[in-house]
Each structure stands twice: as structure tokens, then as C-alpha cells.
Amino acid sequence: xxxxxxxxxxxxxxxxxIIEHLARNRAERALPEGLRLxxxxxxxxxxxxxxxxxxARIARAVQVERPAMTNTIQKLEARGLVRGAPDPRxxxxxxxxxxxxxRAMRARAVATMESAxxxxxxxxxxxxxxxxxxxxxxxxxxxDRARDADPDLQx
Amino acid sequence: xxxxxxxxxxxxxxxxxIIEHLARNRAERALPEGLRLxxxxxxxxxxxxxxxxxxARIARAVQVERPAMTNTIQKLEARGLVRGAPDPRxxxxxxxxxxxxxRAMRARAVATMESAxxxxxxxxxxxxxxxxxxxxxxxxxxxDRARDADPDLQx
DNA sequence: CCTCTAATGTTCGATGTCGAACTTTATTAT
DNA sequence: ATAATAAAGTTCGACATCGAACATTAGAGG
Numbered sequence: 001x002x003x004x005x006x007x008x009x010x011x012x013x014x015x016x017x018i019i020e021h022l023a024r025n026r027a028e029r030a031l032p033e034g035l036r037l038x039x040x041x042x043x044x045x046x047x048x049x050x051x052x053x054x055x056a057r058i059a060r061a062v063q064v065e066r067p068a069m070t071n072t073i074q075k076l077e078a079r080g081l082v083r084g085a086p087d088p089r090x091x092x093x094x095x096x097x098x099x100x101x102x103r104a105m106r107a108r109a110v111a112t113m114e115s116a117x118x119x120x121x122x123x124x125x126x127x128x129x130x131x132x133x134x135x136x137x138x139x140x141x142x143x144d145r146a147r148d149a150d151p152d153l154q155x
Numbered sequence: 156x157x158x159x160x161x162x163x164x165x166x167x168x169x170x171x172x173i174i175e176h177l178a179r180n181r182a183e184r185a186l187p188e189g190l191r192l193x194x195x196x197x198x199x200x201x202x203x204x205x206x207x208x209x210x211a212r213i214a215r216a217v218q219v220e221r222p223a224m225t226n227t228i229q230k231l232e233a234r235g236l237v238r239g240a241p242d243p244r245x246x247x248x249x250x251x252x253x254x255x256x257x258r259a260m261r262a263r264a265v266a267t268m269e270s271a272x273x274x275x276x277x278x279x280x281x282x283x284x285x286x287x288x289x290x291x292x293x294x295x296x297x298x299d300r301a302r303d304a305d306p307d308l309q310x
Numbered sequence: 311c312c313t314c315t316a317a318t319g320t321t322c323g324a325t326g327t328c329g330a331a332c333t334t335t336a337t338t339a340t
Numbered sequence: 341a342t343a344a345t346a347a348a349g350t351t352c353g354a355c356a357t358c359g360a361a362c363a364t365t366a367g368a369g370g
Contacts, residue, residue: 007269008284009277013178015291020175021218022298023168038356056318063176068357070320092318092365114162120301122164123293129163132290136170138278143177146275193326211348223327225350247335247348 012139023117030116031109034079038064038072040113043081043098043106051098054087058096081105167294178272185271186264189234193219193227195268198236198253198261206253209242213251236260 006014028037041062046053049061059069073096076082081102087093098106124132161169183192196217201208204216214224228251231237236257242248253261279287 007273008281008288009272009279010269012279012284012287012291013174013182013272015288015295016171016178017175018218019168019291019295019298020172022295022302023171026298026301027168036356054318063173065358066319067321067359071356087318090318090366094319114165117164117168118162120297122297124164124167124290126163128290129167132167132287133163133170135279135283135287136167136174140170140174140177142275142277143174143181146181147177191326209348220328221349222329222351226326242348245336245348249349 026116026120027113030113032105032112035105035109036072036075038062038068039076039081040106040109042069042072042076042096043102043109046082046096046098047103047106052095054090054093054095055084056093076102181271181275182268185268187260187267190260190264191227191230193217193223194231194236195261195264197224197227197231197251198257198264201237201251201253202258202261207250209245209248209250210239211248231257 024037027040031037031040042058045058045062055069055073056066059066062069064072073082073084073094077084079101080099083097083099084094085097087095179192182195186192186195197213200213200217210224210228211221214221217224219227228237228239228249232239234256235254238252238254239249240252242250
């Protein structure tokens with residue numbers, strides 16, 4: 001009468017959930033005062049992929065609903081880290097631009113996060129990490145595709 | 156003037172964060188009405204590892220702060236899925252027991268979650284998943300140990 | 311040209327989580 | 341014993357996220 005073991009994919013997702021939680025906590029503590037991880041993610045996204053993007057586009061890229069992104073952008077604007085401007089080509093759109101302060105803050109955040117995460121002896125060699133990345137990317141793509149696919153599934 | 160690439164461990168944690176988010180959304184939709192993923196996690200924990208555990212102990216195991224667990228347990232009690240009793244051996248403690256309804260609900264939730272996750276073509280073979288699990292468990296242990304270790308770090 | 315549908319950004323209400331603080335009880339040190 | 345320290349569970353206030361709903365604007369079809 002023992003419990004049947006979880007399917008392997010369950011065990012994997014459980015492990016991933018725990019790691020995510022631990023890493024999130026750790027990263028959040030490392031951030032400059034008042035900066036949430038979700039705020040940093042947006043700054044980082046804009047620095048790396050380019051700013052002048054619409055709110056909805058950023059929301060999709062960062063896997064967050066639009067209302068949450070509205071909130072995040074408002075906080076970033078209030079702190080002067082980002083500047084919103086109406087899209088000249090789309091009357092509904094709002095484009096988000098980085099300010100100098102925003103770029104500087106992102107650089108500081110990256111630095112503090114690196115010094116918070118890097119020294120953790122994670123026990124994984126660089127090649128091991130590389131080896132992990134490929135299958136995990138496949139898993140992400142699969143989940144991502146399934147997301148659009150199944151609003152209502154079943155034949 | 157290109158951005159220096161992220162350290163590999165960053166890329167890994169980012170990927171993990173995205174997967175966690177996608178999997179969480181998917182799992183949450185699959186759960187029986189009104190049952191949160193955090194609720195299910197507690198039920199599942201008690202079924203698998205045994206009930207009659209204290210609130211604080213469950214909180215630690217599930218990586219959640221005690222106030223959140225108080226909230227979760229109160230919701231589960233209100234739905235009759237769990238029953239709380241004072242610890243006879245520790246006047247502060249509160250032990251959490253599963254009810255029959257709780258076990259049944261957990262079984263239903265497992266079933267619906269399996270039928271929601273299993274059909275996703277995640278593109279990973281069983282041996283591949285196994286190969287992923289070992290290094291990820293090491294990473295988790297490392298982060299877990301670092302959590303206690305560093306309240307304030309520095310030599 | 312006009313209507314219908316879809317997308318954008320926002321507000322609202324509900325909910326979950328966290329950190330801080332408090333009360334009560336254990337445990338440890340003196 | 342007694343005092344100091346720590347742990348358990350709870351409450352509180354702050355905050356982020358979500359889903360639903362709304363006004364506005366684009367775009368597609370007739």
C-alpha cells in the first residue's frame with residue numbers, strides 16, 4: 001500500500017520549483033533597496049534586448065500578465081529608472097525607454113547579484129551546466145508551445 | 156560594446172525560473188476548483204511523508220514562511236481537508252492531520268494534474284530526465300546549505 | 311465606408327506571500 | 341530556581357500577481 005512513485009517529469013518539475021524558490025529568495029535579498037526581482041527582470045530585458053518596446057511585448061517576454069506589467073512599469077517610472085512614451089505608430093501602445101539612472105541601476109544590480117550568487121559553491125562544473133541547459137531549453141519550449149495550444153484541449 | 160554574456164549559472168537559473176512559471180500556471184489550471192498549488196503541495200507532502208506534523212515543520216519542508224503556512228492550513232481546515240490538533244508534547248505546537256476528504260482530494264488532484272502534464276510532449280526521454288535530476292539535486296542542496304550559512308556572510 | 315473582432319493599457323477586487331512584531335511555551339544558562 | 345534565549349503559531353500591514361472588465365484604437369471583411 002505504498003504510494004506509487006511520481007512520474008519522472010513530476011520529480012523534475014518539483015526539483016525545479018524548489019530551486020527556483022531558493023534562487024529567487026537569494027536574488028531578492030541581493031538587490032538594491034526597494035528593487036523587486038520582477039523590476040530587475042524588466043530592466044535587464046530592456047538592456048539586453050533593446051528598449052523602446054511596448055508594455056504588452058515586455059509582459060509576454062517576461063511571462064507576466066499585463067496588469068502586473070502596468071504595475072511594474074509604474075513603479076519603475078516613479079523611481080525614474082524608465083520613461084514611458086506613447087507609440088507614434090499605434091495609438092494604444094506605450095513604449096518603454098530606459099533612463100541613464102535605469103541603466104546604472106541595472107548595472108549595480110547585476111554586480112550585487114553576481115557577488116551574491118557566484119560565491120555559492122553550487123557544485124556544478126561549467127560543462128555540467130552547459131549540459132543541463134540544452135534539455136531544459138527543450139522542456140521550456142515544449143511547455144511554451146503547449147501554453148498556446150491547449151486553451152481547451154481534447155479531441 | 157556588447158553586453159558580456161551572463162555567467163552560465165545565471166543562464167541556468169533564468170531557464171529554471173521560466174520553466175517553473177510555465178509549469179506552475181499549467182498545474183494551477185488543472186487543480187480542482189478553489190485548490191491552490193500551495194494547498195496541494197501541503198496535502199501531497201502529508202500523504203507522502205506522513206501527517207501529524209507540526210505547522211513549522213511543514214513550512215520548512217515546503218520552503219514557505221510560517222505566516223503563509225498558517226494561512227494555507229486555515230484554508231484547508233475550513234474546507235475540511237485537514238484537521239489541526241494541539242501537540243500533546245509541546246504546548247506551542249499544532250499538529251496537522253489529513254481527513255478522509257483531504258486524502259480523496261489529493262488523489263483527485265494528482266489525477267487531474269497528471270492528465271494535464273503527462274500529455275505535454277516535453278521532448279525529454281526518461282533517461283534524460285534521470286540524468287537531469289542528479290545535478291539539479293546537487294544544486295538544490297548547495298542553495299539550501301547556503302541559505303542557512305550566509306545570514307551574514309564574509310570572512 | 312462601416313461593422314465586427316482583436317489588441318493595448320488600465321483599474322478593480324481577491325488572494326497569497328513576506329517581514330515585523332506579539333504572545334505563549336520550551337530550553338538553556340546561571 | 342530563575343532569568344535569558346529561542347521557537348511555535350498568529351496577526352498585521354505592505355505588496356505583487358492574477359482574472360475580469362472597461363475604454364480606446366487597429367485591423368479585417370463585407
